[in-house]
Amino acid sequence: MAPPRCCVLEITGLRAGYGAIEILRGVDLAVGAGEIVALLGSNGAGKSTLNNNVCGLFKPFGGTVRFDGKDIAGAASTRIVEEGLIQVPEGRRVFPNLSVRDNLELGSYRRGRKDRARNLDRVVDIFPRLKERWAQSAGTLSGGEQQMLAIGRGLMGEPRLLILDEPSLGLSPLLVEEMFALIGRLNTDGLALLLVEQNVVQSLAIAHRAYVLENGRIALSGKASELAENPELRKSYLGH
């Protein structure tokens, strides 16, 4: 299935890596408005490399990255956040020495500062647990709470596209369920999401479309419901 015509994020021919090592060897990927797109792939397939290059942590070797029609390939992370492309990174990357509240407030450091108070209320509505931990430093939270905080911090920047990198990693099965339910709810409000996951079954269950990254190239792509039935995918990722 071709990506929708009005794309929030449109990546074409992206090549990227570290030093002399090329990890991504021409990746095409698009996220339409209001879509959940899953990016699947095993460890080392290049998922995080893609994320870090899209979000401005590294400069790609080549290719284009367009966000809302603007070319952002190689732009500074400050500008990319300012445009509203926000990543919730793998490993949460919350500020361990800052309180839950300060972590959230810094989520609107670059973008969304005007409506900080309103957004704080909104995040607390989504994650009431964070309110209970309000003045506690983030380093003392459990893994699940830190994941909530990382997502909450991302929402504080009023994202137009939220990239979630392995949000289910290290969570208990029950929390993983909750996390995917939450991702679905965020999308019902119209937020476009790029979900980078190893958890194939649940990702395909909530995503509209999906891409499978293998050795730095897109090996498969299409409607999530169709990919879920794909024999090749089932064999490589589900073992049957």
Next chain:
Amino acid sequence: MFDPGFILAGVLNGLLAGGIYVLVAVGLTLIYGVLHIINFAHGSLLMLAMYAVFFLWKLAGLDPYMSLPIVIVGAFVVGFLLYRGLIGRFSHGRDENILLITLGVSIVADNGALLFFGGNTETVDVPYAGQIIELGVAFLPLAKVISFVASLVICLALGLFMAKTDTGKAIRAVAKERQGARLVGIDVEKIFAISYGIGIACLGAAACLLMPTFYVTPQSGYAFVLVAFTTVVLGGMGSFVGAAVGGFLIGVTESLGGLFLGEQLGQIGISLIFILILLFRPTGLFGAKA
């Protein structure tokens, strides 16, 4: 000699001297906490700030306390630009390069000062230099009381800035989680420059508070930076509270050491503390475990 009043007076004098140490150490610990390097230029930049205070007094007739705002802002700008133009640009993100560049800055500053200002001891003459406050048991030099109070006020203001403002929070965020900081849109390089600027601004403040009772030569910075380094290790690298408590402890140690061992040997206590801390509590009093 072991009269309690005598000792109390020693403690008070030590606390007063400690205020300056706290300021110098807070600057050092802030730069360490954020950039993860020891600023080798710290002593030399303090010396340059002291010359700035001296020349503001000599050429413009400005009292050292009146020059506080000018020197603090000036020192911040110098620190900010030094980071932006030199340290950040040529370090290429490698900590050991930052270290070498700050060492280079200190060599250039020291010899530049020797070349342009000469090796003479310069002092500022202020009418209140000899004034004493009588406090029951102790006679305290007015200038030292002022510097003590001002140091406290400046440290509290800095603490509030770090706790309450977005920039302060961003500095603390960058200190522990640079990638997370980039992902919320914090300009990490700018925060580095601001942190370095604030660290040097602390030196500017220290210079203004020192000059009424101290002298400046191109070597003046060293004595303080050695003490500040001990303070930072004692308090815990990167810890604000540690730098404050450490500064006062060092001040008192030096003062009591001077009292019992004589002025020349007073600093032995500081070295002793340094060795003991490294042996028994290398993370310092308030340092993080890892």
